[in-house]
Amino acid sequence: MPLRPRPTPTPEQLVRIEAGDIYRASGDCICEACGKLYYDHPYFKEPYEFINIVCNGDLVKL
Numbered sequence: 001m002p003l004r005p006r007p008t009p010t011p012e013q014l015v016r017i018e019a020g021d022i023y024r025a026s027g028d029c030i031c032e033a034c035g036k037l038y039y040d041h042p043y044f045k046e047p048y049e050f051i052n053i054v055c056n057g058d059l060v061k062l
């Protein structure tokens with residue numbers, strides 16, 4: 001099974017992270033856009049590895 005992609009946050013995403021524009025959710029939540037678990041979405045490289053990006057662009061702490 002391939003590893004999930006590990007993007008680096010874009011400058012715009014970094015601004016959102018620092019502004020607290022993220023929320024906690026269970027990794028077992030289903031993404032409304034693609035129907036997969038939040039766990040199956042990309043997550044950032046360190047030091048933001050606790051943040052996943054779901055299809056609608058939300059930044060989610062699992």
Ligand SMILES: [Zn+2]
Pocket residue numbers: 031032033034035036041054055056
């Ligand atoms: Zn999705």
